[in-house]
Amino acid sequence: MKQIHHICIQTTDYHASKSFYEALGFELVQESPNFHTRDFNSWLKLGDFYIELQTAKTDETLTGYTKHAAGPVxxxxxxxxxxxxxxxxxxxxxxxxxxxxxxxxxxxxxxxxxxxxxxxxxxxxxxxxxxx
CATH class of the missing domain: 3.10.180.10 (2,3-Dihydroxybiphenyl 1,2-Dioxygenase, domain 1)
Structure with a gap:
């Protein structure tokens, strides 16, 4: 292994999340609408680090974020x-x-x-x- 390539973040408000990460300095490098039953699957880049930003699949409901769950906080x-x-x-x-x-x-x-x-x-x- 050489480095972290990306993290994947799911969102219920794609446009607000995309604007937020752009405000942090991330650059949108690829935006794929209608991607495998998702409204969007996009890639944002900051240096050598990427965020894969995606919406839920059709007929899928995302649960709210909590820092009290196991996994990344x-x-x-x-x-x-x-x-x-x-x-x-x-x-x-x-x-x-x-x-x-x-x-x-x-x-x-x-x-x-x-x-x-x-x-x-x-x-x-x-x-x-x-x-x-």
């Missing part, structure tokens, strides 16, 4: 200037998950912020690497 993106990125996303109306009274807070070895996508996925923003 969130994914993290590295940003060079956390304060500037948070300010930019605040002006775009992105949903933050504040803690300790603010959108940026300190953890053991640095600061972070968490935002939530329209489908519920939690994305952590960090300006430091945990593992050296």
């Amino acid at each position: 969130h994914f993290a993106l590295y940003v060079e200037d956390l304060a500037a990125e948070v300010q930019r996303l605040e002006t775009l109306g992105v949903t933050f998950l504040p803690k300790h009274g603010g959108n940026i807070y300190f953890v053991v070895d640095g600061h972070l912020s968490k935002v939530q996508a329209p489908e519920g996925t939690i994305i952590e923003l960090r300006d430091t690497f945990l593992i050296q």
